[in-house]
Amino acid sequence: MLQTLTTLLTLGGMAAAAPHIMARDSKTYNLFVGGPGQVMIGEFDGSNFKVTGKYEEAGAAPSWMTYKHSTGALYVNNENGVDLNVFDPKPAVPTVTGSVNGSSGVVFFQFNKDQTRMIGAGYGAGTVDAWDTSATGAPKLLKTVSITGPLGPGQTGHHPHQAILDPSGRFMVIPDLGGDQLLVLDIEKDAFAIKNTVALSPGFGPRHGSFISGGGKLYFVVACELSNIVVLYEADYTDEQGIAFKWISEQSTYGTGKPKNATSAAAGAVLVAGNQMDVYISNRVSGDDTDSIAHFVFSAAGNTTTLTFKESISTAGQNPRSMAFSATKDQEVLFVANQAGKNGLAAFSRDGATGKLSADPIGTLAYEQLIAKGMETTPGAGPQFVSVYLK
Numbered sequence: 001m002l003q004t005l006t007t008l009l010t011l012g013g014m015a016a017a018a019p020h021i022m023a024r025d026s027k028t029y030n031l032f033v034g035g036p037g038q039v040m041i042g043e044f045d046g047s048n049f050k051v052t053g054k055y056e057e058a059g060a061a062p063s064w065m066t067y068k069h070s071t072g073a074l075y076v077n078n079e080n081g082v083d084l085n086v087f088d089p090k091p092a093v094p095t096v097t098g099s100v101n102g103s104s105g106v107v108f109f110q111f112n113k114d115q116t117r118m119i120g121a122g123y124g125a126g127t128v129d130a131w132d133t134s135a136t137g138a139p140k141l142l143k144t145v146s147i148t149g150p151l152g153p154g155q156t157g158h159h160p161h162q163a164i165l166d167p168s169g170r171f172m173v174i175p176d177l178g179g180d181q182l183l184v185l186d187i188e189k190d191a192f193a194i195k196n197t198v199a200l201s202p203g204f205g206p207r208h209g210s211f212i213s214g215g216g217k218l219y220f221v222v223a224c225e226l227s228n229i230v231v232l233y234e235a236d237y238t239d240e241q242g243i244a245f246k247w248i249s250e251q252s253t254y255g256t257g258k259p260k261n262a263t264s265a266a267a268g269a270v271l272v273a274g275n276q277m278d279v280y281i282s283n284r285v286s287g288d289d290t291d292s293i294a295h296f297v298f299s300a301a302g303n304t305t306t307l308t309f310k311e312s313i314s315t316a317g318q319n320p321r322s323m324a325f326s327a328t329k330d331q332e333v334l335f336v337a338n339q340a341g342k343n344g345l346a347a348f349s350r351d352g353a354t355g356k357l358s359a360d361p362i363g364t365l366a367y368e369q370l371i372a373k374g375m376e377t378t379p380g381a382g383p384q385f386v387s388v389y390l391k
Helices: none
Strands: 010-014 029-035 038-044 048-056 065-068 073-076 083-088 095-101 106-111 117-122 127-132 140-146 171-176 181-186 193-199 206-214 217-224 229-238 242-252 266-272 278-284 292-299 306-314 318-325 333-340 343-349 363-366 385-389
Touching (some): 029 065, 065 106, 065 385, 117 171, 171 242, 181 206, 181 242, 193 242, 206 266, 206 292, 217 266, 242 306, 278 318, 292 318
Parallel strands (some): 266 318, 318 385
Antiparallel strands (some): 010 048, 029 038, 065 073, 083 095, 106 117, 117 127, 127 140, 181 193, 206 217, 217 229, 229 242, 266 278, 278 292, 333 343, 343 363
């Protein structure tokens, strides 16, 4: 279980605005931020970041969080262990209200539609945990599903990296980086059974994905970490497979460009805007001075379905592991957590009509201000996670 060590109040940094993209108002965005050794609560006022609370434990890796608004509970992983911790994030010092053990190396949580069940992707253990989150306090482990099947080239185990809820609410899609496959998990009536496996090309290493709706059909896009390829599928519901996937296209997550170091480069997070058109993919460990966000536009107009690269912008840091939209209708801000480089947090304005991101961040918080005590000399000790929540 995580242990409370300290409370800090840290003022954030500033960056030049980008008014040519869109005007900003006085909204305050509430943030959860996680990284090696710490869980942080923060704010962004349109120009400045501020960390309002911090909870630390040496050795922990809270790299994913999910918030249940009805109870105010924040579920936090520990990628370096087996513990799942429940926080009350409202006090100045975020407080642990419950802790239980599940699979090792969990890197992602996803609720079902009514937030009474939660799926955890156990990257380290090669398993998927199903939790009962209907009550307050610590969740109850209902089932652990072991992933089987052939492994990808050079892999020593299966590595589920995410759980994506489908629009019907019945299924979760699990990208398995180690097995070069997508798994369709049936969660109806607590079945938690794998209904379908979809093979990708050997060595692709699927990491994160998202459903897209367009033209009366359902689609799925997945970014592959080991190959820097983004794959687009058409998704259809079937009785036998739950969800069947039909390949449409694949292309580089760098679009028309290339990373400086293709060997180390690793695609990261995927975001699809509410307009079901704009797709953003973070590109990490490129070897360039800063890493990037690639903007693609999805279209299912007429008889042609396309995913078209538009541009890339710098994240103003390195290793952008996590991204999040502002929790507003227009999604006018996109936040990035950089695990290394000059800026640990960066915010970019987003044009709702075109999906275009500001070339420069509208606000940043320096990497050095986001490092846990004792980790000042540890490489890549910056934020691994950022999300936006409504109080």
